[in-house]
Amino acid sequence: MQLTNRSKVVVRKEMSLAERLYLPAILGGLFITFKHFFRKKTTISYPEVQRQFTPVYRGHHVLKRDEQGRENCTACGLCAVACPAEAITMTAAERKPGEEKLYREEKYASVYEINMLRCIFCGLCEEACPKEAIFLTDKIVHSGYERQGFIFGKDKLVEPVEADKRVDISGRLTAHRKN
Amino acid sequence: METADLIFKIVFVLGVFGVSLVIAMYSTYAERKVAAFFQDRIGPNRAGPFGLLQPLADGVKMFMKEEIIPTHADKALFILGPSIAMLTACMTSVVIPWGSSLIINGKEFVMQITDVNIGILYVFGVVSIGVYGIMIGGWASNNKFSLLGALRASSQMISYELAMGMSIIALVMMTGTLSIREIVESQPGAHWNVFVQPLGFLLFLICAFAETNRTPFDLPECETELVGGYHTEYSSMKLGFYLFAEYINMFISSAIIVCLYFGGYNFPFLNSLGLSHNATAILGTVLMFGKIFFFIFFFMWVRWTIPRFRYDQLMRLGWKILIPLAVLNIVITAVVLLFKYDLWNTSIN
Numbered sequence: 001m002q003l004t005n006r007s008k009v010v011v012r013k014e015m016s017l018a019e020r021l022y023l024p025a026i027l028g029g030l031f032i033t034f035k036h037f038f039r040k041k042t043t044i045s046y047p048e049v050q051r052q053f054t055p056v057y058r059g060h061h062v063l064k065r066d067e068q069g070r071e072n073c074t075a076c077g078l079c080a081v082a083c084p085a086e087a088i089t090m091t092a093a094e095r096k097p098g099e100e101k102l103y104r105e106e107k108y109a110s111v112y113e114i115n116m117l118r119c120i121f122c123g124l125c126e127e128a129c130p131k132e133a134i135f136l137t138d139k140i141v142h143s144g145y146e147r148q149g150f151i152f153g154k155d156k157l158v159e160p161v162e163a164d165k166r167v168d169i170s171g172r173l174t175a176h177r178k179n
Numbered sequence: 180m181e182t183a184d185l186i187f188k189i190v191f192v193l194g195v196f197g198v199s200l201v202i203a204m205y206s207t208y209a210e211r212k213v214a215a216f217f218q219d220r221i222g223p224n225r226a227g228p229f230g231l232l233q234p235l236a237d238g239v240k241m242f243m244k245e246e247i248i249p250t251h252a253d254k255a256l257f258i259l260g261p262s263i264a265m266l267t268a269c270m271t272s273v274v275i276p277w278g279s280s281l282i283i284n285g286k287e288f289v290m291q292i293t294d295v296n297i298g299i300l301y302v303f304g305v306v307s308i309g310v311y312g313i314m315i316g317g318w319a320s321n322n323k324f325s326l327l328g329a330l331r332a333s334s335q336m337i338s339y340e341l342a343m344g345m346s347i348i349a350l351v352m353m354t355g356t357l358s359i360r361e362i363v364e365s366q367p368g369a370h371w372n373v374f375v376q377p378l379g380f381l382l383f384l385i386c387a388f389a390e391t392n393r394t395p396f397d398l399p400e401c402e403t404e405l406v407g408g409y410h411t412e413y414s415s416m417k418l419g420f421y422l423f424a425e426y427i428n429m430f431i432s433s434a435i436i437v438c439l440y441f442g443g444y445n446f447p448f449l450n451s452l453g454l455s456h457n458a459t460a461i462l463g464t465v466l467m468f469g470k471i472f473f474f475i476f477f478f479m480w481v482r483w484t485i486p487r488f489r490y491d492q493l494m495r496l497g498w499k500i501l502i503p504l505a506v507l508n509i510v511i512t513a514v515v516l517l518f519k520y521d522l523w524n525t526s527i528n
Binding site for chain 2: 026029030032033034036037039040041042043045
């Protein structure tokens with residue numbers, strides 16, 4: 001009974017003399033490998049040559065400052081709520097008088113930690129953030145030997161104040177946010 | 180023996196020893212580079228320019244590694260194994276003629292360590308001792324995989340030695356000598372034996388692959404089945420010796436193939452160039468090394484082309500195909516020689 005028309009008839013054909021000799025096949029194989037000898041090599045010599053990342057690459061997080069160098073984050077906790085891996089924790093604090101140059105609003109995150117071993121770099125924190133404070137950049141998170149070293153605090157996440165050391169995240173902004 | 184002869188011999192022995200070690204060393208580099216190129220990669224390129232210092236780095240690594248002798252292993256035999264492998268690998272180069280001769284101060288020096296009149300038999304003898312290196316090493320390790328590897332190595336090498344010897348017989352019948360130098364000298368210019376003995380050459384080449392345990396006949400160290408084969412338990416420089424011996428063997432068998440079938444240091448139009456005797460000799464040696472390097476490359480080329488044989492296929496090829504073909508080759512050669520001899524005889528009368 002035929003169930004489908006995909007069945008194939010097995011052909012058990014006797015091998016010809018050339019096939020049984022095995023040598024023509026070896027010569028053919030040698031020719032193929034020899035062609036590869038002169039092919040363009042696919043290797044990228046890593047530290048000297050670096051492969052271009054895609055524009056949507058999601059790597060190391062950054063906590064942005066505004067134009068005046070004040071931290072954008074208000075410790076609302078939406079990123080922590082959005083995080084599917086529960087990698088983000090933070091402690092909120094109230095801005096004291098005299099700290100207006102450091103934090104943009106009255107509330108800020110005194111502690112902001114991302115556990116990079118838990119993080120899956122999905123970018124949902126970035127999407128959840130109402131203050132444009134957290135972004136994922138094209139920087140690679142470095143490997144390490146100790147688990148403790150993978151909990152990144154504000155020292156590693158907040159971008160520097162100096163204008164020339166700011167992290168460029170323009171590639172991550174969607175069209176309507178850019179305007 | 181005169182002092183000049185003695186000094187030349189000592190220098191030459193050391194030279195041959197050094198050259199074969201250096202070539203074996205750089206064969207490891209070449210193997211990795213060739214493998215990489217065949218797989219569209221670049222290969223080692225970090226140690227020195229183009230990675231040329233890689234063999235040195237590997238050597239240092241081998242020496243620095245921890246020396247482990249398993250508690251269950253037979254200590255003396257465990258050390259003897261790689262020693263025999265290395266010793267026999269180095270011994271074969273003695274009878275190979277590396278060039279015609281040099282004339283220094285009006286005295287002729289032959290560029291060969293010693294011209295034994297049974298050179299080929301000597302090579303075969305030494306190579307068959309080489310099996311013991313693998314056998315003893317694999318057995319002394321007291322490890323199932325090592326033993327299986329050693330078992331395969333010995334049965335494979337013994338089976339293929341037969342076909343190899345028989346493929347040589349036809350050649351010996353033709354040239355009428357067992358001395359490698361005389362065989363080389365019987366093929367001047369482009370009268371290489373490969374054109375008269377193509378079948379013999381093919382058989383010899385296949386057997387050479389099996390004798391040096393190279394792919395497609397590398398069953399003794401078949402990683403996918405036997406972990407590492409006969410050298411599973413070896414580490415440090417003892418492992419290095421085994422690997423090194425394999426590369427020296429590859430170099431020597433290339434040299435023997437070149438001597439027996441590709442005219443050794445002979446090359447078309449070499450003698451009609453009008454060069455001095457010494458220059459011709461040196462150019463011949465250089466050309467011979469060119470041929471040898473081609474065959475080393477060929478060994479590697481085949482390694483990255485053909486998959487490994489199954490064990491029963493290996494045995495079938497050896498006993499049921501190569502040996503009958505070798506016998507056929509002997510018969511054909513004998514018939515042709517007989518007719519030629521008859522013709523020659525009748526033409527004289």
